Amino acid sequence: MGAASTTPSPVGLHRVVAPVGVLPQAADRLDASPELWPDEVRVSVERLNLDAASYRQLHAKHHGDGDAIRAEVLEIVGNRGKMHNPVTGSGGMLIGTVAEVGPASPLGLTVGDRIATLVSLTLTPLQLTDALASWDGRSEQVPAAGHAILFGRSIVAVLPDDLPAELSLAVLDVCGAPALTARVVRQYVERGTPPTVAVIGGGGKSGSLSLAAARRSGAKHTIGVVPAPAEAELLTRAGLADAVVLADARDPVALAAAVGTPADVTVVCVDVPGCEGGAILATANGGTVIFFSMATSFSAAALGAEGLAADVTMLVGNGYVPGHAEYAMDLLRTDQGVAGLFGARLAAEH
Amino acid sequence: MGAASTTPSPVGLHRVVAPVGVLPQAADRLDASPELWPDEVRVSVERLNLDAASYRQLHAKHHGDGDAIRAEVLEIVGNRGKMHNPVTGSGGMLIGTVAEVGPASPLGLTVGDRIATLVSLTLTPLQLTDALASWDGRSEQVPAAGHAILFGRSIVAVLPDDLPAELSLAVLDVCGAPALTARVVRQYVERGTPPTVAVIGGGGKSGSLSLAAARRSGAKHTIGVVPAPAEAELLTRAGLADAVVLADARDPVALAAAVGTPADVTVVCVDVPGCEGGAILATANGGTVIFFSMATSFSAAALGAEGLAADVTMLVGNGYVPGHAEYAMDLLRTDQGVAGLFGARLAAEH
Numbered sequence: 001m002g003a004a005s006t007t008p009s010p011v012g013l014h015r016v017v018a019p020v021g022v023l024p025q026a027a028d029r030l031d032a033s034p035e036l037w038p039d040e041v042r043v044s045v046e047r048l049n050l051d052a053a054s055y056r057q058l059h060a061k062h063h064g065d066g067d068a069i070r071a072e073v074l075e076i077v078g079n080r081g082k083m084h085n086p087v088t089g090s091g092g093m094l095i096g097t098v099a100e101v102g103p104a105s106p107l108g109l110t111v112g113d114r115i116a117t118l119v120s121l122t123l124t125p126l127q128l129t130d131a132l133a134s135w136d137g138r139s140e141q142v143p144a145a146g147h148a149i150l151f152g153r154s155i156v157a158v159l160p161d162d163l164p165a166e167l168s169l170a171v172l173d174v175c176g177a178p179a180l181t182a183r184v185v186r187q188y189v190e191r192g193t194p195p196t197v198a199v200i201g202g203g204g205k206s207g208s209l210s211l212a213a214a215r216r217s218g219a220k221h222t223i224g225v226v227p228a229p230a231e232a233e234l235l236t237r238a239g240l241a242d243a244v245v246l247a248d249a250r251d252p253v254a255l256a257a258a259v260g261t262p263a264d265v266t267v268v269c270v271d272v273p274g275c276e277g278g279a280i281l282a283t284a285n286g287g288t289v290i291f292f293s294m295a296t297s298f299s300a301a302a303l304g305a306e307g308l309a310a311d312v313t314m315l316v317g318n319g320y321v322p323g324h325a326e327y328a329m330d331l332l333r334t335d336q337g338v339a340g341l342f343g344a345r346l347a348a349e350h
Numbered sequence: 351m352g353a354a355s356t357t358p359s360p361v362g363l364h365r366v367v368a369p370v371g372v373l374p375q376a377a378d379r380l381d382a383s384p385e386l387w388p389d390e391v392r393v394s395v396e397r398l399n400l401d402a403a404s405y406r407q408l409h410a411k412h413h414g415d416g417d418a419i420r421a422e423v424l425e426i427v428g429n430r431g432k433m434h435n436p437v438t439g440s441g442g443m444l445i446g447t448v449a450e451v452g453p454a455s456p457l458g459l460t461v462g463d464r465i466a467t468l469v470s471l472t473l474t475p476l477q478l479t480d481a482l483a484s485w486d487g488r489s490e491q492v493p494a495a496g497h498a499i500l501f502g503r504s505i506v507a508v509l510p511d512d513l514p515a516e517l518s519l520a521v522l523d524v525c526g527a528p529a530l531t532a533r534v535v536r537q538y539v540e541r542g543t544p545p546t547v548a549v550i551g552g553g554g555k556s557g558s559l560s561l562a563a564a565r566r567s568g569a570k571h572t573i574g575v576v577p578a579p580a581e582a583e584l585l586t587r588a589g590l591a592d593a594v595v596l597a598d599a600r601d602p603v604a605l606a607a608a609v610g611t612p613a614d615v616t617v618v619c620v621d622v623p624g625c626e627g628g629a630i631l632a633t634a635n636g637g638t639v640i641f642f643s644m645a646t647s648f649s650a651a652a653l654g655a656e657g658l659a660a661d662v663t664m665l666v667g668n669g670y671v672p673g674h675a676e677y678a679m680d681l682l683r684t685d686q687g688v689a690g691l692f693g694a695r696l697a698a699e700h
Contacts, residue, residue, distance in 0.1 A: 153659040298648045306669030309503040314666035319656030
């Protein structure tokens with residue numbers, strides 16, 4: 001049993017060592033001991049994927065010295081019981097194999113399943129046992145041995161055997177976007193008003209999946225907005241949108257003009273600041289804006305809608321929707337356009 | 351006709367002088383000339399209420415020298431055609447009397463109506479004609495003469511004759527919160543599942559109105575969360591909530607424990623950072639969190655929900671909902687608890 005607490009919690013409060021009472025993500029230190037509470041799962045770690053911002057910070061701090069970077073990652077995990085970069089506040093995800101399943105775990109996992117965690121390493125108890133000997137410290141991809149703990153409410157995806165792990169991970173990384181887009185579109189369809197859906201950044205990972213999800217969920221018309229002609233050509237060829245238009249999402253007037261008749265649902269998938277006004281202006285009265293970009297400013301969205309007297313429902317894109325991983329993987333498998341875009345993207349990265 | 355453009359726009363793009371193409375709020379300079387476009391309204395200004403952050407900055411910069419503060423406000427309005435503090439980025443609101451209504455104005459105003467603007471001064475064309483001679487520069491309340499322009503999509507409230515303007519303004523300032531809370535609660539009621547509603551910061555202006563709105567819209571049970579015993583006593587005496595509980599909203603575990611059985615709808619009305627995790631944890635699976643606090647962090651909300659595997663719908667509290675001003679004023683007039691709390695608050699400020 002973990003030592004930090006005597007009552008278990010599905011969000012892992014019993015693993016918080018310090019400060020007492022905060023959530024695991026906010027904790028300085030977690031108890032990463034391998035013994036399971038009844039609703040937990042232990043995973044044998046195969047690889048950590050460090051968050052890009054976290055690796056960049058470590059790389060800069062140590063001037064690219066791989067040994068120094070490795071030493072600091074080991075120190076962080078040793079001290080904190082999790083790979084939670086104290087400077088960037090970010091973590092990453094991990095791949096591994098299920099080693100033991102607690103009798104009360106609700107995650108539906110079986111020993112031997114190869115999985116990826118879909119919650120951040122910043123809240124995942126982790127112990128390393130190989131001193132990261134197989135890692136040269138020169139990449140975000142960290143081969144590793146040791147174990148990690150999943151809580152009752154952790155989110156995890158079983159990796160399919162028949163797809164490259166890299167491809168699965170690229171899809172799983174953004175799987176909240178298509179799932180929430182599908183849910184919102186279905187709500188419109190159920191009310192008898194199939195919506196027009198505009199996806200800002202429709203050529204990217206979350207954007208292309210969101211376009212596919214919107215069409216499959218019954219959207220009347222889909223519009224992909226992209227910033228550059230080359231991307232427009234790729235998206236047009238993929239056939240994921242009924243219309244592909246060019247606009248700088250930071251220019252509200254240009255964006256609204258490119259979308260034309262305001263959309264019922266606008267999905268923001270571009271990671272640049274300053275897209276709130278344009279997204280609101282491109283959305284019909286009574287419509288919905290879903291913000292998936294982490295560059296979204298809460299106050300810019302709230303004050304922007306007020307300043308435009310825009311009666312729009314604005315959703316914070318929650319990275320978790322039940323079934324989101326399965327849904328996104330299904331889109332990858334069954335939608336030629338999605339598969340083509342993701343394949344091209346991975347090829348370009350190599 | 352305004353000189354900046356030749357085609358009118360309900361959001362005032364035709365009044366933008368520089369830079370061309372941005373929304374009025376983002377503009378450096380607006381055309382504040384008094385001639386109306388067909389859908390505009392001209393208001394004779396009576397008083398500006400400067401945004402607190404803006405006035406504080408001016409006061410500090412000029413070491414409280416009222417003449418210097420007045421001179422800078424005149425300079426800003428003269429240069430920008432709006433009272434948009436370039437340092438704080440904020441504005442305020444104004445009170446005035448309708449002087450002329452364009453033939454195509456959709457705002458439903460009549461010449462002589464005494465009104466308050468509910469959109470920011472940062473996007474309201476303004477010309478001053480009295481050199482602010484009646485203002486000593488020592489308060490955010492600025493007696494003023496001149497005119498302001500309302501666009502087709504501006505938001506404005508007619509001030510009732512029978513209430514002190516101060517009281518009306520205090521309510522109008524936060525009127526988006528009760529209106530959106532009412533809308534969300536009604537959606538639950540229409541689906542046959544009247545919700546439990548928890549309002550974090552239930553003793554404040556937006557919080558107390560949201561509690562009253564939730565009950566009136568059919569909430570099954572309402573919970574007001576406040577940080578201090580004195581506030582709990584006031585809220586209990588006002589009778590606005592079925593339960594009043596004490597918790598620090600920044601402590602997720604304490605907040606969730608205080609709320610007890612997770613709420614179907616959680617409304618965040620406290621202007622302190624770090625309340626996202628607690629609000630999510632205090633909300634039932636499938637529930638809704640409405641963030642009204644400008645201190646809300648978009649990424650903390652998005653990553654927090656994901657980290658907790660919380661299937662909650664998270665709404666950015668839009669300051670505009672059609673009919674919001676009338677609805678809030680009606681709550682003030684008809685709900686003894688609301689009237690009592692607002693009366694006590696105003697009395698305490700004097």
